[in-house]
Amino acid sequence: MRNAETKTQKSKLKAQNHSSKVKAVGRKVKIGVLDIQGSVEEHAMMLEECGAEVVFVKTVRDLENIRGLIIPGGESTHISMMLKRGGLFDTIKKKIKSGMAVYGTCAGAILLAKKILGDNGSIGVKSFNVIDAEIERNAYGRQTDSFEVDVEIPVLGEKVGYKGNVTRKKVRDFPAIFIRAPKIKSVGKNVEILAKYKNEIVMAEGKFGNAQKNNILISTFHPELTNDIRVHEYFIKMAA
Amino acid sequence: MIKKVLKNTPKLKSGLAQMLKGGVIMDVTNAKQAKIAEQAGAVAVMALERVPSDIRAQGGVARMSDPKMIKEIMKTVSIPVMAKVRIGHFVEAQILEALGVDYIDESEVLTPADEQYHVDKSKFKVPFVCGCRNLGEALRRINEGAAMIRTKGEAGTGNVVEAVRHVRAVKDEIAFLKGAGKELIAEKAKEMRVPIALVEYVSKNQKLPVVNFAAGGLATPADAAMMMQMGCDGVFVGSGIFKSSDPLKRAKAIVEAVLHFNDANVLARVSEGLGEPMKSLEISKLTDLYAKRGN
Numbered sequence: 001m002r003n004a005e006t007k008t009q010k011s012k013l014k015a016q017n018h019s020s021k022v023k024a025v026g027r028k029v030k031i032g033v034l035d036i037q038g039s040v041e042e043h044a045m046m047l048e049e050c051g052a053e054v055v056f057v058k059t060v061r062d063l064e065n066i067r068g069l070i071i072p073g074g075e076s077t078h079i080s081m082m083l084k085r086g087g088l089f090d091t092i093k094k095k096i097k098s099g100m101a102v103y104g105t106c107a108g109a110i111l112l113a114k115k116i117l118g119d120n121g122s123i124g125v126k127s128f129n130v131i132d133a134e135i136e137r138n139a140y141g142r143q144t145d146s147f148e149v150d151v152e153i154p155v156l157g158e159k160v161g162y163k164g165n166v167t168r169k170k171v172r173d174f175p176a177i178f179i180r181a182p183k184i185k186s187v188g189k190n191v192e193i194l195a196k197y198k199n200e201i202v203m204a205e206g207k208f209g210n211a212q213k214n215n216i217l218i219s220t221f222h223p224e225l226t227n228d229i230r231v232h233e234y235f236i237k238m239a240a
Numbered sequence: 241m242i243k244k245v246l247k248n249t250p251k252l253k254s255g256l257a258q259m260l261k262g263g264v265i266m267d268v269t270n271a272k273q274a275k276i277a278e279q280a281g282a283v284a285v286m287a288l289e290r291v292p293s294d295i296r297a298q299g300g301v302a303r304m305s306d307p308k309m310i311k312e313i314m315k316t317v318s319i320p321v322m323a324k325v326r327i328g329h330f331v332e333a334q335i336l337e338a339l340g341v342d343y344i345d346e347s348e349v350l351t352p353a354d355e356q357y358h359v360d361k362s363k364f365k366v367p368f369v370c371g372c373r374n375l376g377e378a379l380r381r382i383n384e385g386a387a388m389i390r391t392k393g394e395a396g397t398g399n400v401v402e403a404v405r406h407v408r409a410v411k412d413e414i415a416f417l418k419g420a421g422k423e424l425i426a427e428k429a430k431e432m433r434v435p436i437a438l439v440e441y442v443s444k445n446q447k448l449p450v451v452n453f454a455a456g457g458l459a460t461p462a463d464a465a466m467m468m469q470m471g472c473d474g475v476f477v478g479s480g481i482f483k484s485s486d487p488l489k490r491a492k493a494i495v496e497a498v499l500h501f502n503d504a505n506v507l508a509r510v511s512e513g514l515g516e517p518m519k520s521l522e523i524s525k526l527t528d529l530y531a532k533r534g535n
Binding site for chain 2: 037039040058107143146177197
């Protein structure tokens with residue numbers, strides 16, 4: 001059950017407890033979390049811990065002035081439907097086109113992909129179509145097939161070496177949590193694969209619209225359910 | 241290097257419930273209704289043969305539903321499918337696990353199979369949701385392995401009063417534990433028959449360790465929004481949808497009300513022209529209170 005305090009207040013409290021980390025990442029970048037359904041609070045807490053300013057995005061107004069947007073895990077059918085009903089869909093697409101960064105976890109990743117497979121003959125989920133990836137819903141099976149595993153995400157390490165020969169320092173694995181997760185079946189040649197598990201792409205990034213650098217991030221797992229803020233830090237850097 | 245893969249952990253079980261937050265879970269009795277629920281924006285469906293109001297009207301022993309019907313629903317929709325077992329009926333739970341349902345509701349709406357013990361839910365791969373009337377019931381269920389909690393309310397009545405009572409009870413008892421010392425925590429743990437660590441968690445974090453939905457008697461968008469404003473993470477609607485005169489419209493309205501639970505203008509709009517709600521009952525006239533089952 002939620003506390004009597006509002007989500008924002010709660011996240012703020014949590015952020016204060018971790019104020020030492022505030023300096024670690026870009027100062028108070030405004031990042032939105034799509035507040036329709038799912039792991040909204042969890043993402044907000046991670047962002048606050050990274051020192052970002054969180055905006056809960058429920059209506060078009062909430063999209064003003066944010067540098068990045070997280071589409072959380074949840075039920076993609078539901079989120080897609082409510083995006084269409086509330087008129088949020090077109091505005092978000094426009095903002096992405098003009099360079100806003102966006103990160104989708106699980107259901108969020110589905111909503112960003114170019115092509116969605118395995119709809120169980122269901123009502124179509126309308127995606128933003130901003131990353132050249134084919135993604136299959138519930139591709140590992142049902143809930144009892146959900147799993148946790150550590151994955152290597154080289155991009156979370158620091159860059160070392162000299163010009164033309166840059167490598168990444170080996171970093172500790174990331175605890176990835178897959179819940180009724182989708183699979184990224186394939187990506188286009190302009191999409192950078194950031195992590196794989198058992199030869200399956202589980203994290204990737206790409207560029208859409210007028211962005212100067214990559215502005216679309218997707219992962220089929222849920223970093224917001226862990227205590228590890230590195231993926232969120234990575235996204236904030238992308239958005240800043 | 242072979243990576244260690246963990247399955248069916250408490251984190252994965254409660255994690256799915258976290259993904260359902262802010263959503264509506266709807267009771268459905270066949271594939272057609274399941275489809276309507278999905279189209280209306282349900283985040284999950286509860287597959288059962290008779291909705292609570294029919295169980296109430298028809299009487300007799302209410303059991304786990306026919307696996308055939310549950311399988312049909314699982315085939316039809318892409319959202320998670322839940323199904324109910326009788327309190328304490330661990331074999332019904334084994335059957336539902338074999339079917340591959342995503343969540344099991346150990347429910348007081350069905351006739352209890354064991355008056356002493358609930359199912360030992362920690363032994364199962366599939367996660368469980370359980371009902372509660374107060375903090376003690378909630379923590380006992382969590383201690384048995386429940387990965388999600390809902391209020392019991394009084395199912396099949398279309399009367400929200402009991403759900404309100406149960407949400408308030410849990411909230412007040414959590415607030416009472418704020419800043420509690422070691423002695424009070426130990427005393428409460430003993431009184432509620434749960435480990436001290438659970439009570440400590442609640443006292444410190446001022447919330448349950450798992451997601452908490454409202455259930456039992458919700459019939460209108462206003463009922464659903466009220467539960468959200470009172471701090472619930474989402475709602476179950478049982479008989480309220482498919483026993484009303486226009487299920488799709490009402491289902492959509494309740495979904496929207498849960499999303500915009502703080503916006504009275506939206507609530508006013510979606511409450512308009514929904515037709516007849518389900519046939520409702522006064523609690524004082526009931527002979528059988530489901531919420532009293534299993535504590």
